[in-house]
Amino acid sequence: MRFDPREIRETIDMIGSEHFDIRTVTLGVSLLDAPSKEIDALCRHIERKLTDRARSLVSVAKDAEERYGVPITNKRISVTPISLITEGLPLEAYVRVAETLDRTAGSLGIDYIAGFSALTQKGATPGDLRLIQSLPQVMRATRRVCASINLASSRTGINMDVVALMGHVIKDVADATRDQGGIGCAKLVVFSNVPEDNPFVAGAQHGVGEPDTVINVGVSGPGVVLSAIQRLRRMNPRASIVEVAETIKRMSFKITRAGELIGREVADRLGGGTVFGVVDLSLAPTPAIGDSVADIIEAMGIERIGAHGSTAALAMLVDAVKKGGAMASSSIGGLSGAFIPVSEDAGMVRAVKEGALSLDKLEAMTAVCSVGLDMVAIPGDTPPETIAAIIADEMAIGVINHKTTAVRIIPVPGKGVGETWDYGGLLGELVVMPVSIYSSAGFINLGGRMPAPITSLRN
């Protein structure tokens, strides 16, 4: 097979200077086989199984990284939603399980372990509520554990009782980790239509329909798409939106193929029955300059992300990414699209600082991006009902549009509008954004379950 020198060059550039990386190789592990609900036995089982299945994950991923020259930024584990395993156990058990997950992940060299989760879209069991109750303590006691709560789905509507509860819990989690700028909230996400095979944290989980162990890969690559668009516009200043879309599709194809190659290799080498699951072809930005989804939107001619036209540009981007990826692989899953986390994307941070991007515009953009309000900092004194109302709006967008939406929001303790907090690493820099000064408490306190939309009746 002959390769064009340009193809070789392009591959070297993607890896070398355009920040192309595999964001995560996530090993999903089912914990449904826990033989006992006796707490010590349960923790032993979790530790043993994770150690057995993930023992060589880090070294295998490292090998694949060196073989193919594409960096794998994170190695992660997702587990069966913990509430399914601990139902019936007392509150202390939840903290014990979380600590077991954290310690085991640490000893295996895993960056994050996700799946400290509950599914409450139609109603919460006592166990679900205990898991939610344990979150402030869990987030204070652990470093790597990520939690997610599904609050709504297009089939069931929105569980407004738990939405209201989460408004309080998010504030409590921020408070429990106040000395680190409320970092606990960066590892806690609420969902509508949560996917069961998403490899990205904080929302990863190993759904009940999954095999025993599975490798899911999350690719990154905004830098690659950005460079391609810049190249196109340099070579052809008269390129129309059709050509831009075509360029994005092509790059998405390549990124997806590389992701699948590495995912299959890792699954193969892990052995022990681990199969390859999906490539999640989300464009996931990092705080590195040039590795930004905001920059892509701006490269299309929007002066600053958040200006009018941003939603349309983002919609086209997400759609083109999906089309290229779907052509490249039959195993596409997870969230797949483009993420717009604020703190993790240097271009978004800049837009907030310059007053170009408001929470309202961000919310509009979540209707067309792959997830939702992500890594958004709001004032530490925001009332819990306002946080719940922000969540409710986002859940409604997901439920009505049959898409996944999520909220990962940080009421930064002691900080007001415009103030900042730097988490460093992949989490980036928070800039506190203003929320509405008017109250939503009356609406949130109605409680109950918002009925499923008419489009839920599809059979």
Add this chain to the structure above:
Amino acid sequence: MKRVIGVDEIDAIAAGGEFHIDGNMIVTPGARERASARGVRLVYGGGLRASTAPAYRPRVEPTALGSGGGDVAQAVRDVLEAQEVRSASVRAVITATGINHPGIVARISTVVSEFGGDILEISQTIVQDLFTMIVIVDLTAEYKRGTSFKGFKERVMTEAGKLGIHIAVIHEDMLKAMHRV
């Protein structure tokens, strides 16, 4: 893709015989009952590495190809073997760029040959004093002997450091995945 083993597959085995089951097979409950009724032993093995297990391919026994097997059987074996070799081919694409000075090509090709690699293609251009080279190396033979791609890459990179030029080594699979539909 897993292969489902049903009653028919069990019936094809002589009574009292054995049926080998690997990680790529799923045995139906009916087939299990039939096996126990006919005294066919189900032998589990081959590990659970479903995705690495070779795709199912009917064994072509020489006797199945007529009396004595002979040339046809040999030809079939050759084709099957050739297929295996092709699918396991390991090739590396090396690109080198930097300021030209004597001995770059010589040093790179020495490393390749020390490693038992076979240079399939080499193209080199010098624009003013900038040197660029693309080399395609076949490592299949060495790979079968257990040498790793990673080791080869490290060797080449070390050499690049000494030569003061920029070298990238890409696995052919990566290029194939990205650039071929």
